[in-house]
Amino acid sequence: MALVFSIPIILLALKLPEFPTFLAVKEVKLRQELGDHAGARAAEQDLTELVDDKASGGLRAVLAPGLRRHTISLSPAWLTNRMGIQVFSVLGTTVLVGAKDVLFESALIVLVLSNIAGFAGYLFHGWRRRRHQHFDALHQDHQPVRGTFHRGQEGGSGMNRDDELEGKVAVISGGASGIGQALAVAYARAGAHSVVGYYPGDPHDVGETVAAVEAEGGRCEAVELDVRSYERTERLAQTALDAFGRLDIAVAAAGILRRQSLSEMTDSAWDDMLSVDLSGVVRVFRSCAARMDAGGAMVAVSSIAGGVYGWQDHSHYAAAKAGLLGLCRSLAVELADRRIRVNVVIPGLIESPQSLDEVNSLGPEGLREAGKIIPGGRVGTVDEAARVIRFLTSADAAYVTGQSIVVDGGLTVRWPS
Structure with missing residues (x-):
């Protein structure tokens, strides 16, 4: 059973190298290895904009021509994954009722709570990521100019200027x-x-x-x-x-x-x-x-x-x-x-x-x-x-x-x- 539900996930993983975000990350790393610092910095900016667009684009964005194929391939995999979770949850409930002599009502409550906890985990992860991005931005905005240079003898790479x-x-x-x-x-x-x-x-x-x-x-x-x-x-x-x-x-x-x-x-x-x-x-x-x-x-x-x-x-x-x-x-x-x-x-x-x-x-x-x-x-x-x-x-x-x-x-x- 686990193998059946794993197949769509495996197929999706094989498609990852074609995703725009994956290609953007690869471009950044390649330019860094070649010593093209200006090109790497520009590619990093493109990647940031790409991620922001994907995060806030909504349904219209994911159905755009450039992403439609990936959306179509991702959606069945996600649904299959969710179905697998539900199946294993039901099996777990059955085990609790049949093998452990737990009341069906109690097992059902465990099933519902476990799904709520999982969904809350998704929400918390997204909220925490956004919160860290917000505070990172605030932190950068309040850094003194003297310590925020990009490269060369005036500062380290990966830091920002505000001039x-x-x-x-x-x-x-x-x-x-x-x-x-x-x-x-x-x-x-x-x-x-x-x-x-x-x-x-x-x-x-x-x-x-x-x-x-x-x-x-x-x-x-x-x-x-x-x-x-x-x-x-x-x-x-x-x-x-x-x-x-x-x-x-x-x-x-x-x-x-x-x-x-x-x-x-x-x-x-x-x-x-x-x-x-x-x-x-x-x-x-x-x-x-x-x-x-x-x-x-x-x-x-x-x-x-x-x-x-x-x-x-x-x-x-x-x-x-x-x-x-x-x-x-x-x-x-x-x-x-x-x-x-x-x-x-x-x-x-x-x-x-x-x-x-x-x-x-x-x-x-x-x-x-x-x-x-x-x-x-x-x-x-x-x-x-x-x-x-x-x-x-x-x-x-x-x-x-x-x-x-x-x-x-x-x-x-x-x-x-």
């Missing part, structure tokens, strides 16, 4: 090195992808940026870029849509630095500097804003030279960097009706390929000496500047726009001594 960067796409000019490169990696750690523009004459290999992003589980598209060309910035922004289908963030980090006194300044040198460090930012923002959905964010990278201080022999550079403050304040107002936020980050003395240039900037020795007068006791890193930009483009800064944030270890607020 809403997950799955977003950032366009970054100047992504082959320095702050731009560090930012692409920072976005990857937050679950965001990036399109980085690089100048072909740059001695730094943009392939290192792509590799670093992929090592963190993100995706990165590298696009040849000269910000002096609107056609090139258009191609940069369009790549985000072509590769990822969206554009959420734009960061203008490309720039040049040249040492030149006023007496040596030429119109060409002045125009070239502003064409890259000021007009280049405008071109990047124009191209990206035209493709950006409501709720996006843009950040321009300025400098304390121009943004706060003057710098001898760098008047064209300082003028361009100072111009970014006015540009972004105006754009913050202009784009507010589209809920696009625009801010400026003003890095102080940051150790980067640009600042290590002895000809046009401080060089290694100059940076070491400068670190002695910074209240923080050292110059900054590109990662520290990148994290501030990431913050400004996240939901954590949803009410911050038109602002200029100085990242300098306290240099510009120190009393001269």
Whole structure:
């Protein structure tokens, strides 16, 4: 008898590999084994949505074309299982009456109570599962952001962020090195992808940026870029849509630095500097804003030279960097009706390929000496500047726009001594 009632259950088990939920779980495990963390995370999200849909879909959902065959095969198996339970319950009652001399009325009460207990068990199991899901969600909602990162050095896998960067796409000019490169990696750690523009004459290999992003589980598209060309910035922004289908963030980090006194300044040198460090930012923002959905964010990278201080022999550079403050304040107002936020980050003395240039900037020795007068006791890193930009483009800064944030270890607020 037990074998007869087991056959439908066995047949159902053989069909399990065809069930959508089973296939979804298999997809998650396969991507995890292949090291495709972003794909695994997306598959986990699909699985969660699939389970939620099945749990709340009702009769219409289980009779949908995609599930009808499984419903038809599952229903007889479930009914047969219930019939088997009833048969064995009746047999048990018969044994109690015939072999144990129990009154029929008492045996019947035992039969009814045992079935009620079994049904209550089903209900309790479902209620307990839902209750745990509810409290797990509440627990996650009240966790501090600092301890809820997805992967990389900022946290363990399987944990959630609440800065809403997950799955977003950032366009970054100047992504082959320095702050731009560090930012692409920072976005990857937050679950965001990036399109980085690089100048072909740059001695730094943009392939290192792509590799670093992929090592963190993100995706990165590298696009040849000269910000002096609107056609090139258009191609940069369009790549985000072509590769990822969206554009959420734009960061203008490309720039040049040249040492030149006023007496040596030429119109060409002045125009070239502003064409890259000021007009280049405008071109990047124009191209990206035209493709950006409501709720996006843009950040321009300025400098304390121009943004706060003057710098001898760098008047064209300082003028361009100072111009970014006015540009972004105006754009913050202009784009507010589209809920696009625009801010400026003003890095102080940051150790980067640009600042290590002895000809046009401080060089290694100059940076070491400068670190002695910074209240923080050292110059900054590109990662520290990148994290501030990431913050400004996240939901954590949803009410911050038109602002200029100085990242300098306290240099510009120190009393001269």
